[in-house]
Amino acid sequence: MRILVAEDLYLLRDGLVRLIEAYGHQVVATASTGPETLDALRSARPDVSVIDVRMPPTQSDEGLRAALTARSEIPGLPILILSQHVEQLYARELLADGSGGIGYLLKESVFDADQFIDALERVAAGGTAMDPAVIAKLLSTSAPSRGLDRLTEREYDVLGLMAEGLSNQAIGRRLFLSESAVGKYTTSMFGKLGILDDDDTNRRVRAVLTYLNKA
Amino acid sequence: MKQSGVWAARAGVGLVRACAVAAVCLLIPAVWGGAVALGIWWGPANPWSWLAPLLIVVVGTALLARPVCQVVRFLVTRWTGTVVPTGYRQAGPVTRMSTGYWWNGFSYERTRRDALMDQRWRIRWRDPANWRDLWFTLVAPFTAGLVAAVPPAAAAVAVLGLTWPERVAPPAAAVAAVVAVASAPYAWRLVEPVAVRFLRPSRAMALADRVEELTAQRADVTIAQAAEIRRIERDLHDGAQARLVGLGLSLATAQKLMDSDPVRARALMRDAQAGAVASLTELRELIRGIAPPVLSERGLAEAVRALALDSPLEVTVDADLPPSLDPPIEAAVYFGIAELLTNAAKHARASRARISLARTGTGLVVEVRDDGRGGAEVRPDGGLAGLRRRLSVFDGTMEITSPPGGPTLAVMMVPCESL
Numbered sequence: 094m095r096i097l098v099a100e101d102l103y104l105l106r107d108g109l110v111r112l113i114e115a116y117g118h119q120v121v122a123t124a125s126t127g128p129e130t131l132d133a134l135r136s137a138r139p140d141v142s143v144i145d146v147r148m149p150p151t152q153s154d155e156g157l158r159a160a161l162t163a164r165s166e167i168p169g170l171p172i173l174i175l176s177q178h179v180e181q182l183y184a185r186e187l188l189a190d191g192s193g194g195i196g197y198l199l200k201e202s203v204f205d206a207d208q209f210i211d212a213l214e215r216v217a218a219g220g221t222a223m224d225p226a227v228i229a230k231l232l233s234t235s236a237p238s239r240g241l242d243r244l245t246e247r248e249y250d251v252l253g254l255m256a257e258g259l260s261n262q263a264i265g266r267r268l269f270l271s272e273s274a275v276g277k278y279t280t281s282m283f284g285k286l287g288i289l290d291d292d293d294t295n296r297r298v299r300a301v302l303t304y305l306n307k308a
Numbered sequence: 309m310k311q312s313g314v315w316a317a318r319a320g321v322g323l324v325r326a327c328a329v330a331a332v333c334l335l336i337p338a339v340w341g342g343a344v345a346l347g348i349w350w351g352p353a354n355p356w357s358w359l360a361p362l363l364i365v366v367v368g369t370a371l372l373a374r375p376v377c378q379v380v381r382f383l384v385t386r387w388t389g390t391v392v393p394t395g396y397r398q399a400g401p402v403t404r405m406s407t408g409y410w411w412n413g414f415s416y417e418r419t420r421r422d423a424l425m426d427q428r429w430r431i432r433w434r435d436p437a438n439w440r441d442l443w444f445t446l447v448a449p450f451t452a453g454l455v456a457a458v459p460p461a462a463a464a465v466a467v468l469g470l471t472w473p474e475r476v477a478p479p480a481a482a483v484a485a486v487v488a489v490a491s492a493p494y495a496w497r498l499v500e501p502v503a504v505r506f507l508r509p510s511r512a513m514a515l516a517d518r519v520e521e522l523t524a525q526r527a528d529v530t531i532a533q534a535a536e537i538r539r540i541e542r543d544l545h546d547g548a549q550a551r552l553v554g555l556g557l558s559l560a561t562a563q564k565l566m567d568s569d570p571v572r573a574r575a576l577m578r579d580a581q582a583g584a585v586a587s588l589t590e591l592r593e594l595i596r597g598i599a600p601p602v603l604s605e606r607g608l609a610e611a612v613r614a615l616a617l618d619s620p621l622e623v624t625v626d627a628d629l630p631p632s633l634d635p636p637i638e639a640a641v642y643f644g645i646a647e648l649l650t651n652a653a654k655h656a657r658a659s660r661a662r663i664s665l666a667r668t669g670t671g672l673v674v675e676v677r678d679d680g681r682g683g684a685e686v687r688p689d690g691g692l693a694g695l696r697r698r699l700s701v702f703d704g705t706m707e708i709t710s711p712p713g714g715p716t717l718a719v720m721m722v723p724c725e726s727l
Contacts, residue, residue: 147605154605178592178601182614201588204581230618 094217097133097142099124099156100175101149105200109143112203116210127155134163134170141194141217146176146183157183169194171216176200179227188221188301196222196258215258221301222258248282251275256301315489322492323463325387326456329496332379333453336445339368373441377507380448384503387496395509395517397435399427436513444506452499459495462488528697543594551587555580600642608638612645612663619649619661621678626664633672637722640698641665641674644706647691648676648718656680656716671704671723682714695720 096118100106103125110120122137124130126149134142148155160172173196174187187195196216202224203209212222244252247268254264261275268275279300288296343361350357381392400413402423409416410423414430417423462484469481476484509517562576595601603611609627616623632638645663652658658680665674686692686708696706704722 147601152604157605178596180602180614181617182602182606182610185617199588201585204585 094118094140094214095121095137096213097122097124097130097137097139097144099130099133099142099144099148099159101125101145101147105145109203112206112209113143113213116206118210118213126150127159130156131159131162134159134172135166138167138170141171141173141213143173143175143213146174154183157186161186164190164192168192169219171219172196173198173213173216173222175203179224179230181227181230184223184227193219193221197227198222198224199226212258220258220297221256223256223301225257228253228256243285244282248278248285251278252282252300255279255297319489319492322494322496323459323488325383325496326459326492328383329380329456329499330453330460332376332383333448333456333499335376336369336372337449337453339372340365343368369442369445373438373445376448377441377444380444380499380503381507384500388500390500390504392503392507393509394437395440395513396437397431397516399431402427436510436516440507440510440513444503447506448499448502452496452502455498456496459488459492462491525700529701532694532697540594540598543590547590547594548587551583551590555583555587558583599639603638603642604635607632608642609665611638611642612665615642615646615649616661616663620653621649621658621661623649623661623663626662626666628666629672630667637672637702637704640702640704641672641720641722644695644699644720645674645676647695651684651691652676652678652680652716656682656684656710656714658714658716669724671721674720675717676720677715677717680714680716681712682710682716683712684708684710684716684718 096113098106098109098113098120100109100123106123106125110123113120121139122133124133128150130142130144130148133139142160144156144160146154146157157174160174164170164172168190169192171194172187174183175198176183177200179197179199184197187197194216196212198209198212202212216222250268251264254267259267261279262272264270265272265275270278279297283296283300286300288300343364346364347358347361350360378394381394385391402410402412402420404420405411405416407416409418410420412423412427415423415426417426465476465484466481466488469476469478469484473481558576558580562573562580565573565576600611602614606614607629609625609629612627613625616625649661649663652661656678658678661676661678663674663676665672667673684692686696692706692708699706699720699722702722704720706718706720708716708718710716710718
């Protein structure tokens with residue numbers, strides 16, 4: 094994959110580049126400010142980009158803004174946001190356009206390199222990768238709306254893990270279910286939520302969006 | 309007939325009031341006059357005979373100034389309803405120290421009685437209000453006093469004309485009577501504007517009050533800040549710092565075991581990784597408590613929206629704000645809202661809350677209302693008192709109405725000058 098790394102701290106940027114290259118992917122560009130990131134996103138069109146939220150010159154949410162701007166110009170441009178903290182507010186903004194190819198993870202998720210690269214590949218393929226912290230916050234603020242209250246507890250759990258971006262197989266491992274059992278849950282869940290797409294990736298993203306927009 | 313009866317009553321009341329005003333305002337000049345008369349009687353040529361009169365003037369004025377002013381205030385409030393604020397300095401609490409001595413804000417005394425006495429005297433004689441009172445006692449006789457003296461003086465002349473016609477000619481007495489009756493309803497009224505103008509707290513007194521308030525606030529803030537820093541230090545010391553030490557130890561041991569026992573070494577590295585994740589989580593929580601990242605990244609309105617999303621309540625946010633306010637004010641208001649939302653969820657068991665933020669002509673107004681069971685009150689050392697303290701630094705206020713059974717409405721205001 095051709096990957097962009099946007100991170101203002103040299104040590105972290107360098108570490109990310111080395112990690113990605115160690116897994117056989119190609120880093121096509123690096124950026125250390127918001128405007129640089131936006132330029133690189135437009136010109137290099139990477140398969141997936143790893144972007145920090147807080148970057149110079151303002152040290153506010155420059156990276157996030159660059160990502161949102163680029164995605165409004167190039168719908169579905171796969172982007173994985175890495176941050177020191179996760180906010181539901183940002184997660185909603187990233188997912189708002191509904192086109193998938195979005196990840197939002199805490200920086201320490203790179204500690205588990207295999208999972209991190211896995212998440213990167215998932216996002217590049219148009220899926221999602223949400224940090225469990227975001228999902229946990231959403232679970233703790235449960236408000237029944239948009240048909241979510243019609244889900245059984247099990248379906249709700251499956252939806253939570255799906256929102257993190259896990260595959261049916263991975264969800265099955267987490268919940269001690271067989272992959273086909275997870276498949277049954279997801280199908281009934283899609284039915285209850287009225288999501289009738291044929292493409293499975295698309296359906297998953299839409300389920301996650303329903304889930305995130307429930308409040 | 310009825311008309312003249314009303315007139316007579318008004319003249320009578322006016323005369324009584326004019327007498328009272330004249331008596332009060334002219335009391336101190338009367339003391340001075342008495343003292344001068346005494347000096348003349350003892351012999352004006354001898355300088356020593358003026359010593360006692362001088363003493364009478366000084367002591368008499370000093371002792372009478374405040375009672376005279378208080379009586380004038382009382383009369384003005386009673387007759388016109390106008391309240392003239394006193395602005396006298398108030399006594400602070402007298403507390404017993406661990407040494408057994410009593411501290412009254414100025415000095416240590418052996419007994420409570422001594423401390424109170426000492427405090428009373430110091431406050432009485434160092435009060436900047438004394439100068440204002442003195443100034444009033446100089447102004448009042450020549451304005452309100454003089455005018456108020458007209459009806460009684462005219463009445464006296466008229467009465468004199470009736471009893472001793474040979475001394476005061478009847479036409480003069482008649483004129484005096486007319487003047488007395490005509491001026492009586494109005495003559496005392498000058499005391500009101502004079503009292504309002506000269507008896508209200510002066511600029512110097514207002515400033516002195518403000519200095520006192522700010523001093524108290526500064527002390528409060530310093531204490532709160534020190535406590536906050538201690539808390540952060542303790543959190544870092546017991547949390548992240550200790551974890552990093554543990555992490556270093558695990559890594560050092562793992563390095564040692566790398567060749568001899570690779571299985572244990574790998575387990576230790578896994579521990580180290582878990583430790584790193586845990587300390588990052590702790591640091592994140594700590595940072596959120598000091599300066600929430602979303603606040604510095606997005607400003608107050610968005611940060612409050614983020615807060616609303618994370619709250620277990622169903623929260624709606626109406627924000628009509630300029631994009632950026634002063635960071636310290638944003639932080640104080642943000643933590644205030646966080647505190648109120650936590651209270652609503654934890655103590656009031658509310659299910660919904662509504663937050664509105666608006667910039668009005670007078671400043672920033674934030675309302676937080678919930679549908680909980682109410683009963684919130686501001687306790688010293690409680691969260692709400694801390695909230696008030698944080699806001700008071702910017703002259704901000706927080707008022708909460710929370711009847712038992714709910715609902716609760718809290719209003720925070722930060723005035724415009726501070727924005």
